[in-house]
Amino acid sequence: MYTISEISQLTQTTAHTIRYYEKEGLLFPTRTTSGIRRYDETQLTWLRFVLRLRSTHMPIDQIRQYVELFLASSETHDTSLERLRLLEAHQENVRQQLAELVRTEQMITEKIMAYQQLHPTVNKTI
Template sequence: MYTISEVAKLLGVSAHTLRYYEKEEIIVPKRNAHGERLYDESHVAWLRFVMRLKQTQMPLTQIREYARLYKEGEHTTIARLNLLEDHRNAVQNQIMNLEATEKMLADKIATYKALISEHRD
């Protein structure tokens, strides 16, 4: 079991972020006899998944919806699948946009390097 500060350090987030995720019902940690939050390996794995979704710009509302569906049980499998497939499509669009932007930047950089080289000669 991990404390909130241990999980925060492990994941590179603040304890405030973890409390916020709890407030938003994205995670529900266990509590000890003193009311302190305790996280097990399944909590850490779930939070890693949530952090990855955040890194790929999944809106918090969709993460919250996914968490809600997961808690509801197996009968929500299709809805969770659809949510993740939609997000994967959004990620694939992001990748295409980033690749196009990278190509444009590479072309512009090559142009400037050629101009600089011409002026040196």
């Protein structure tokens, strides 16, 4: 089991952010009798997943929707198809972000090459 400061170090995020995710219904740590948050390996893995989704600009509302679907899933009510659709839609957004990053990197490369032609004696970085 991990404390909030340990999980903060392991995920390289702030305790404030972790508490915020808990408040938003994205994390569910257990608590000791004195109220101290405790996280196990499953919660650590889940937090890392949430952080990845956030780093790719998935809105908190969509992550919460995924969590709610996951929690609502049972033998009588399977939500895996809805979760699949939600992740597929986000994957398309990530692919668009990647394409935009590639275009931006190409533009920067062209600019660098133009400046390098102006200053041929400077060490080339690309």
